[in-house]
Amino acid sequence: MAANFWTSSHHKQLLEIDGVDAVHHLDKERGITQEEFRLIKIHMSFHIWRLAQQVKVRQRVIATATTYFRRVYTRKSMTEYDPRLVAPTCLYLASKAEESTVQARLLVFYIKKMWSDEKYRFEIKDILEMEMKLLEALDYYLVVFHPYRPLLQLLQDAGITDLTQCAWGLVNDTYKTDLILIHPPYMIALACIYIASVLKDKDTTTWFEELRADMNIVKNISIEILDFYESYKIDPQKGLPEEKINLVMSKLPAKA
Template identity: 60%
Template sequence: MAANFWTSSHYKQLFDQEEVDVVHPLDKEKGITLEDFKIIKTQMAIYIGILAQQVKVRQRVVATAVAYMRRVYTRVFFFISKCIFGHPTYLAGSFCHWYNLLGCNASKSMSEYDPRLAAPTCLYLASKAEESTIQARVLSFYIKKLYSDDKYRYEIKEILEMEMKILEALNFYLVVFHPYRSLPQFLQDAGINDINMTQLTWGLVNDTYKMDLILVHPPHIIALACIYIASVYREKDSTAWFEELRVDLNVVKNISMEMLYFYESHRLITEERITAAFNKLKP
């Protein structure tokens, strides 16, 4: 894995929010809206976490799996242009030439890559990437245990076949940096030693994977946003510490607001609304 985030494929693969919020045309044909799209991804992130508890892998594997899953359903055009030209501005002709030459694909639709198979497969792939390998037969066993519908009780063969598709969809870029890496140092530097404060911050970081933040922002900025929310919630004055950091505090605050908005809106989503979104994926 690359040691430096700024030279990694992860950095080059960061998207603008409007690029992430794109529903594939095939999914649109089935009536899937942007809200449906977000609901399904959030539910699959939660499902990955539940499945991970069953197969007993660490949180980092869960985070990497969720990042893979979200990348699969996100367009790749911007990333390719940055890899080839070093910046987001490119000539259409040159881009198309390289796009075809590299065999790169656009985002995958949920209609083609059913998230109920793609999500656990991403967990399987992430377990390899993070050197905490899950046996495919064990994963298949727990998938069947969690799903009562035979249609989604996937066999080993289906997981392995989807693994190759996921790898191709990711263009074999498996490097993911996480907020967990910088969080302990930030907490220490900010003088935050309270166990409740620390646990709250780690919990907030875990929750960021229910959103698309890892596709849009550098992980250390996400970590700072979580510390910011925890500081406000626990009424700890960290203003001076934040002002000393060489980061754009407006970005940190904007991420914090996005997280708070997610908490508020997510609790209003009913089981009926979730079911309605998934029903649109049916053939």
């Protein structure tokens, strides 16, 4: 695993926002709009999280799986790569990459236990076959750097470790957006600290000035995070309203 973000495949694959938010032409043909594309990705982030709670993996595995999921759809269409299968397969692949392996049969067991909708239910062979497709779609680059480690280091440096819970929760929520595909993890961590310090009325102005971080980028990331909360008002346990997501998901092809 690369020890330095700046020499890693993750850094080399950072994209402009236009590169992560574009709807594939095959999905456009099915009538999927840019907003619906975003809704599906948010919905499947919750899908990964719920399944991960059952198989009991670390937050890092969930974050890596969600990153894989979002990265795949910068290159592939949801029409060809069914997100209902891609999501659990990303979790399976991430569990291997993060050395916290979950057996495919265990994922299939919980999928069948948790979802009655046949469109979400798959067999072991489906996951194993999709794993090969995902590896190719990801160019076999599986190393992902996350904001969690720099977050803890920065909070310690600033002497505001009492903001850890708030800032950590903000980082978790950034995975319902495409920020991890666009910005270096430490910049996302700084934005979460910035928001947390405002929410908790902590004056971090001097500390940020001493860091010499690009505050325009920090504030832009912060605005994206806050806009996400304002735009979607998501139930942290249930995700998006069922009736809304069912309508959007109905535009995807029927399960093969």
